[in-house]
Amino acid sequence: MTFSTIQALVLRNLFLYTRTPVRLVELVFWPLVDLLVWGYLTVFLQKHTGDSFPYQITFLIGAVILWDILFRAQQGVALYFLEDVWSRNLLNVFSAPVTNADYLASTYTIGLLRAAVTSLLLSVLAIVLYSFNLFELNWTLLPFVFNLLLFGWSLGMISTALIVRWGPAAETLAWAVPFFIQPFAAVYYPIDALPGGIRWIAELIPCAHIFEGMRDGLKDGAVSWADLGKATGLNLLYLFLAGMLFVRVMNTAREKGLLTKFVAQ
Amino acid sequence: MESPVLEVNDLVKEFGAVRPVNGVSFAMRRGEILGLLGANGAGKTTAINMILGIVTPTSGSIRVFGRDLARERIAILRRMNFCSTYTQLPGNLRVWQNLTVFGKIYRVPNLKRRIDEVLELLEIAHLKDRVSGNLSAGESTRLNLCKALLNKPELLLLDEPTASLDPDIADKVRKVTKRIREEDGSSILYTSHNMRDVEEVCDRIIFMHQGKILFTGTAEEILDHFKEDSLESLFIRVARGGEIETAGESVTSAT
Numbered sequence: 001m002t003f004s005t006i007q008a009l010v011l012r013n014l015f016l017y018t019r020t021p022v023r024l025v026e027l028v029f030w031p032l033v034d035l036l037v038w039g040y041l042t043v044f045l046q047k048h049t050g051d052s053f054p055y056q057i058t059f060l061i062g063a064v065i066l067w068d069i070l071f072r073a074q075q076g077v078a079l080y081f082l083e084d085v086w087s088r089n090l091l092n093v094f095s096a097p098v099t100n101a102d103y104l105a106s107t108y109t110i111g112l113l114r115a116a117v118t119s120l121l122l123s124v125l126a127i128v129l130y131s132f133n134l135f136e137l138n139w140t141l142l143p144f145v146f147n148l149l150l151f152g153w154s155l156g157m158i159s160t161a162l163i164v165r166w167g168p169a170a171e172t173l174a175w176a177v178p179f180f181i182q183p184f185a186a187v188y189y190p191i192d193a194l195p196g197g198i199r200w201i202a203e204l205i206p207c208a209h210i211f212e213g214m215r216d217g218l219k220d221g222a223v224s225w226a227d228l229g230k231a232t233g234l235n236l237l238y239l240f241l242a243g244m245l246f247v248r249v250m251n252t253a254r255e256k257g258l259l260t261k262f263v264a265q
Numbered sequence: 266m267e268s269p270v271l272e273v274n275d276l277v278k279e280f281g282a283v284r285p286v287n288g289v290s291f292a293m294r295r296g297e298i299l300g301l302l303g304a305n306g307a308g309k310t311t312a313i314n315m316i317l318g319i320v321t322p323t324s325g326s327i328r329v330f331g332r333d334l335a336r337e338r339i340a341i342l343r344r345m346n347f348c349s350t351y352t353q354l355p356g357n358l359r360v361w362q363n364l365t366v367f368g369k370i371y372r373v374p375n376l377k378r379r380i381d382e383v384l385e386l387l388e389i390a391h392l393k394d395r396v397s398g399n400l401s402a403g404e405s406t407r408l409n410l411c412k413a414l415l416n417k418p419e420l421l422l423l424d425e426p427t428a429s430l431d432p433d434i435a436d437k438v439r440k441v442t443k444r445i446r447e448e449d450g451s452s453i454l455y456t457s458h459n460m461r462d463v464e465e466v467c468d469r470i471i472f473m474h475q476g477k478i479l480f481t482g483t484a485e486e487i488l489d490h491f492k493e494d495s496l497e498s499l500f501i502r503v504a505r506g507g508e509i510e511t512a513g514e515s516v517t518s519a520t
Contacts, residue, residue, distance in 0.1 A: 008369030015362045016355065019396070087355040092412065095317040096370045097342040254321040257280060260314055263351055 001101040009098070009106035013080065014113075031068045031118045032125070038064045039130045059215050061132040063187050065122045066214060069115045070148040070155075070207055071178050076111025077104075077156020078174035081163065085171075085262045094259055100247055107160075108153050115149060140223045144210050147228070150235040151206045155181075157242040161249040167261055186211045206234040268331050270295050270420050270452040271316065276325035278311050285311040287476035289325075293420075293452050298442065300467030301456040302496070304504040308476040309456045313422055316454070317347055329420060343371060348413035349424035353405060356398025360389070360408055363397055364415060371416035383411040386441060403434040410438065414445060421445070421453045427462050435459070439466050460496040470496075474503055 017023050038060045045057050084090040093103075126132040135141065159177040163170045184194065184201040186208040191199055202208040213227030253259050269292035278286040286308040293299050301309045314320040316327055318338045327334040329341045354363040361380060368376040384390040387407040392400065397408060406426065413421060423442065427435040439462060445451050457463055463470060464484045472479045472487070480487060484496060493499040 002372075004369050004372055008366050011369065012355070012358070012362075012366040015358050015366070019359070019362070020357050083355070087357070088351070088353040089355050091317075091319060091349065091352045092347070092354065092367070094319055095342065095347045096367065097339045098370060099339055251321075254319065257278075257311070257314065257320045259319055260310075 001099065001105060002097075005098055005102040006106045006109065009093075009102065010109045013083070013106075013110045016083065027072070027114060027118055028121060031064075031072075031122055034064045034068065035061070035122050035125060035129075039126065039132075043130065058132060059218055060188055061126050061130055062134050062214055062218060063211060065119055065126060065134055066144070066148055066211065067182075067185075067187050068122060069119045069145055070152040072115040072118050073111035073149045073152025074155040074159065074178050075174070076114045077107040077153055078159035078163070078177070080107040080110055081160045082171060082174055085168065088263065090259060090262050100250055104157065104243070104246065107156065111153055111156060112149060115145075115152065119145070136218060136221070140217055143228055143232070144214055144217075147210050147231045147235055148207060150239055151210075151231075152178075154235070154238040154242040157246045161242075161245045164253050164258055165249050167258065181205055181207075184208065190215065203230075204234065206231040206238065209234070267295055269293055269328075270297075270330060271454065272326075272328040273312070273316070274326045274328075276312065276315060276327065277323045278308075278315060278320065279323045285476050286315070286322075289473070289476070289478055291471055291478065291481065293454065295419075295452055296446060296450050297469065298446055298453045298455055298467050300463040300470040301454060301473065302460075302463060302470055302500065303473035304500070306475075307473040309473055310424065312473070313347075313424055313454070313456065316422060317345075318342065343416070344418060345420045345422065346371070346413040346416055346418035347422045347424070348409045348426055350406065350409075350426065350428040351424065352409065354397050354408060354412060356396070358397055359393075360384070360395055360397055360400075361393045363408070364411060367412045368415050373415050379415060380411075383414045386414065386444075387411050388437065402429050403431060406430055406434070406438070410441065417449050418451055421451050423453060423455045425457055426455070427457060427459055435462070442466050460500060464496055472499075472503065479503065 042057055042060050084093050123134050126134060155177050159173050162173050162177075184198065185205050186194075186202055191202045191208055191212060194202055209227040209231040213224040213231070216222065216224040216227070271293040273292070274290050276286055276289040277284065285306070289308070289312060291299075301312065303309050311320060315322050316329070316334070318334060330344060332341055334341055358366070364380045364383070365376065368380060373379050380393075381390065384393055387410055389404055389407050389411070392404060392408075397405070400408060406429070410426065413423070426442070427438050430438065442453060442455070443466060446453060455463070455467055467484070469481065469483055470487060471481045480490075482490070487499065488494070488496065491499055493502065
């Protein structure tokens with residue numbers, strides 16, 4: 001892994017965002033829409049249920065913010081590859097001295113930066129608009145957020161690997177993959193809300209434990225070490241498996257000439 | 266005797282039942298400009314993609330600077346570069362931004378000065394602050410060439426660098442190609458469908474047809490052997506008939 005190469009690849013994306021401010025809309029606009037919709041739904045329910053307002057509903061706002069961290073991290077990895085496809089720059093990058101590790105490290109960095117921009121903005125707006133303070137979790141927020149980043153990176157690598165393997169027609173997977181798992185990820189409701197027969201799927205998804213832990217933490221201020229431990233363990237496993245998949249698909253792409261097919265489109 | 270810069274040995278690529286490259290062997294001397302000619306589908310681009318490490322050979326070997334590409338790809342790619350008419354630099358970045366990104370990837374020392382040098386060489390210094398996507402086809406091709414020259418590559422692969430250029434810009438590109446060979450001692454593998462390019466620029470030509478090398482030699486040697494007036498007429502004869510295959514395998518040694 002070479003620092004200057006990673007720095008160059010990150011710089012390319014930073015140039016892209018500063019050169020094309022309209023891209024910031026994508027980082028800000030959709031998350032903001034989510035926050036407003038779920039936030040005002042929460043306010044509405046709060047007004048109409050009075051004292052019987054279930055505390056879990058407040059966490060919808062936290063769920064929106066934390067889900068977006070995962071989604072932006074995944075997008076950072078998956079869209080990075082597509083940016084090179086769209087700009088016909090793919091062969092310039094892959095014929096340059098860039099290792100798989102350099103490439104992945106730069107996509108992780110972009111994912112981290114994207115998640116940081118969006119989550120900070122949403123967190124501040126949540127305090128201002130709804131008096132919902134995610135930072136009440138204090139330092140315990142960090143391992144939760146870090147775990148979401150890890151899972152976002154894994155999903156990003158899986159998305160990219162599938163796009164490389166199946167070609168430009170599979171581009172839509174860059175946006176779709178996180179939503180494949182969302183119903184089982186306990187983002188807006190606890191794992192217990194799922195039918196008994198499919199709860200095992202949620203148990204295998206790291207972010208389900210993060211959202212469970214977040215709800216527990218915000219409810220009684222205690223860290224759910226069991227949830228954090230499960231999420232971290234699963235994340236390390238998935239990160240390893242996604243990395244293996246990415247490397248394997250890149251090798252297959254070189255054997256089958258798949259990268260050149262993106263240029264021919 | 267100096268070892269070849271590039272040594273391709275019995276290279277084969279299969280995509281299922283198709284064999285776009287079928288037993289190709291050749292070598293390139295230091296400072297040589299070698300033309301790779303052939304009709305569409307002859308296997309030139311697949312061969313170049315294998316030399317760049319974008320496509321893995323089914324069998325055979327590629328040695329660059331005496332090192333095995335399969336084992337030392339990254340170290341080799343640092344000393345190479347590539348320019349193709351089929352690739353572009355990101356259109357939403359400014360010219361200097363694109364060159365900065367690739368300069369850092371190739372670890373170019375004194376990068377700002379080098380960027381100015383290559384822009385001057387290609388006569389597009391005035392476009393340094395322009396958005397790359399707003400450049401004309403000719404300017405865009407020259408920007409691609411700037412990127413390819415940033416690291417003073419010892420081996421430069423140019424894939425149809427003059428395609429879609431007007432005669433004036435194409436002439437400038439040919440002159441730059443010869444100049445960088447003279448000044449930097451670069452070896453250049455050059456593919457083109459423009460026979461004038463090849464005759465003017467290349468020291469030696471490899472003519473590929475259906476994945477195989479039909480013949481190699483200087484333009485004069487080849488024309489003399491096949492009793493043709495121009496490479497263009499020979500190109501058409503090969504592309505349309507294939508009778509050339511029985512006329513002779515090689516004008517000179519393949520290496």
